[in-house]
Amino acid sequence: MHVYEDPATWAPERVRPKGQLVFRFVLTVLYTPVQIVMWLVALVVFLAICLITEVITVFSSSYERGLFKAGDRVLDPLSKWPAWCVSWPEMRHEGDIAYYRARVERVVGRWTEKASAPRVPKKPRPPVECAIPLRDYRGVGGAYVAQVAVAQGWEPRPTDVRKEVRLWWSAASHID
Template identity: 85%
Template sequence: MDVYEDPATWAPERPRPKGQLAVRFVLTVLYTPVQIVLWLVALAAFLVVGLATEIITVFSTSYEQGLFKAMDRVLDPLAKWPSWCVSWPELRHEGDAAYYRARVEKKVGRWTKRASVPRKAGKPRPPVECAIPLRDYRGVGGAYVAQVALAQGWELRPTDVRKEVRLWWSAAS
């Protein structure tokens, strides 16, 4: 945490009202099947377009790259939950600091395990950057994420703590 940052932004978020969480959970349950169907329809559309234009891709690599970029732009947002969605564990454990501490330790530990794997020849480099979303640390605050991450060898990156904490694996340099 840099000295110019407001320490209040690194504190735990206030627990949300149970009624509001219950409404968001019901909306999430209703929205998730729609999101899955939209993702499948978009994937099917890209597969149909890709198969129909296979002849063009033989002659033009830029068309293929453009198709992949368009597919990423459409499918990636559909694969992520909106920020208003609430999962069952979030509904049950809202305000439970011990649950969020365990969640942060598990998430940072998983990223540490991935980043600390030695690089093998011919394989892609292990990830050196990660982002821990607010949904994983809202009950303990960004300061706890920073504390756990620094203890495991991560460095903080410029970040908006109200959305996520960005980390960089310092052993990668």
């Protein structure tokens, strides 16, 4: 049996102790400026490299694509919060099922709105796949995310529910 098929993993996460949440929140407040500075330094270094190697990109499109991929690999992880971070709403609403239900419905609703938007010519297609992170459904479990998503036209994908719930917009296969 795969992890994503085990019903026990789709249950809500247990409520974390208040002291642990406060400690993690304080660490988050101290860590956030450091992360922002690291992101800005990486961006400045990347832009400096781009300016220096601009001459090469004029002659080689593959070098330019590689440079953009490298930028994505460096800057994307720095723009995401680590799993141990705790935000103010998470600390205040830990264990509040109604809050997490509303949060899941809001997040899935936003993704549904994006995915069901009509395609605009010369623009990228609307997203057909999404991932709902654990911090959005911790209090209600992945099963509730799947229930709300299926009601809005999404299909659950193989996923590790302890980290995220991956969804696929099923109407995308019918639209061109």
